[in-house]
Amino acid sequence: DWTMAEFRKAKIDEIREQVGDKRVICGLSGGVDSAVAAVLIHEAIGDQLTCVFVDHGLMRMGEAEQVVSLFRGAYQIPLVHVDASTLFLKGLEGVTDPEKKRKFIGKTFIDVFEDEAKKIGGAEFLAQGTLYPDVIESVSFTGGPSVTIKSHHNVGGLPERMDMKLVEPLRELFKDEVRELGRELGLPEIFVGRHPFPGPGLAIRIPGEVSREKADILRKADAIYLEEIRSAGLYDAIWQAFAVLLPVKTVGVMGDGRTYDNVCALRAVTSTDGMTADIYPFDAAFLSRVATRIINEVKGINRVVYDYTSKPPGTIEWE
Ligand code: XMP
DSSP: OOOHHHHHHHHHHHHHHHHTTOOEEEEEOSSHHHHHHHHHHHHHHGGGEEEEEEEOSOOOTTHHHHHHIIIIIISOOOEEEEEOHHHHHHHTTTOOOHHHHHHHHHHHHHHHHHHHHHHTTOOSEEEOOOOHHHHHHTTTTTTSOOOOSOOOOSSTTHHHHHTOEEEOTTTTOOHHHHHHHHHHTTOOHHHHTOOOOOTTGGGGGSOSOOOHHHHHHHHHHHHHHHHHHHHTTOGGGOSEEEEEEEEEEEEEEETTEEEEEEEEEEEEEEOSSSSSBEEOOOOHHHHHHHHHHHHHHOTTEEEEEEOOOOBTTSOSSOO
């Protein structure tokens, strides 16, 4: 029976003991897990830690800026911010298959991270925000069905290729405990309570071919949706909520003109672990407010629909 304050102290001692005076590199994803791991490790070993944030240009609105200002500003943790958006978006040209998108993004992420690690002179240790469910999931599939629904990527593949020792201070924790530890470490609530976001980012929320222009449109719609969810006080009751930009154009009317633009789908689910999920039952007034704002404020979208599919049979993401 321990408290988060005790856990924090014990882990700091453990990290110091493991790492000694060697250097550690940590890849930040923009998510809660890697941020909490990095802040904890920084508390233990200070400037022996360097963080690398590979920005694939497929983050949500303001996300990259938030990571950079939190680390460089509030915590003064050395951070290499790589804007690799051109590399990622060029490479995704013509790619429409969901698994090919994932594989390309995963591989490119590792390439960029590895290059940056070399540039800063390497390190003996690689830090990761691996959680307990990740640990179980990677061993629990023996004997299970041999179908891959989606090849999830975090930074899987990195450790083997880089031949580094791992520092994984969150291996015993579940998501809610990581959030509690984040609060204990003073991370801002907007960061700690954030909905999960997939490694491939907006690429898997743009069915069909991805482009910078589509990502910009989606980012705006998504930001409006989340802003309305927050101001309705619903954010914490929802596991994940996001917009999807469909590769379907429909006819509309705006003022006295005809429009011919894309459809935006809204998704919101409740879940405890992401394995199964139920749709969030917004009231009609809320949804119509969001739809009106998106159509009025986002050029390129003229129709909004709500996704009523639970998991199973649907998955949470559309790809
Ligand atoms: P699905 O769509 O499989 O999603 O029902 C379950 C949870 O996993 C997230 N997700 C991913 N996370 N890389 C990730 O890091 C991925 O490729 C990926 N695909 C889905 C999804 O956002 C949800 O939380």
